[in-house]
Amino acid sequence: MKVEARLFDVTTSFFFLSAIIYGIWAQEPVGTVGLILSGGLSMIIGSYFHFVARRLERRPEDNPDAEISDGAGEIGFFSAGSYWPVALAASGGVAALALAFWQVWLLVIGLALVLMAVAGLIFEYHTRPNETD
Template sequence: MKVESRIFEICTGFFFVAAIVYTVLTHEPVGIAALFLTGGLSLIIGTYFRFVSRRLEERPEDNPEAEVADGAGEVGFFSPGSYWPIAVAACAALVGVGLAFFFWWLIIIAGVMLLIAVGGLVFEYHIRPADH
């Protein structure tokens, strides 16, 4: 994860430099706040990745002399066919429409549906222990 943390650290530097230049040139408060907050969020993500990278063993992506074959093998488990991501996206879109038009009833209904869809996605492969 060192590569990812380095990418976010470079982005953080860019955002803060851009925010300073923007401050000097424009004095426009909304853009200044947005650029500084973007730099701060990028700093949070980069710091998290740097913190996590110390606890993980080195991956092939972190070794500059690694070969393609070093990354071979099982990557992880991916669902072969799940409809839950579609449900999550549809419910999130409904929440967005409710927020855009400020329909409280739609926000509440879509929010409950979104929680159910996220629960379905998270617990899709959860198997209850046998009762015997």
């Protein structure tokens, strides 16, 4: 995670430096505030990565002398295919359409669909605990 933290540190520095230069050069407050806020958001993510990097063991990506074989093995579980992201996008579209035309009844339906799609996505691979008698 240290590589990612450094990446966001560089991004944060770029945004803050750009905000200073833009603020002096353009004399336009909206763009300056936008760059400062972008730097702040980047700093939040970088701080999180620094926080997590202290608690994790060192990964091969963090070792400059690592070999390719150091990263071999199981990486994690990735779903082969799921239709829940499509349902989530469609229900989000319904909710956004309801907001755009301010149809409260459709907004209620859209939010219910969003909640069902989120629950389906989260519990897609959930199994019941083994029942012992």
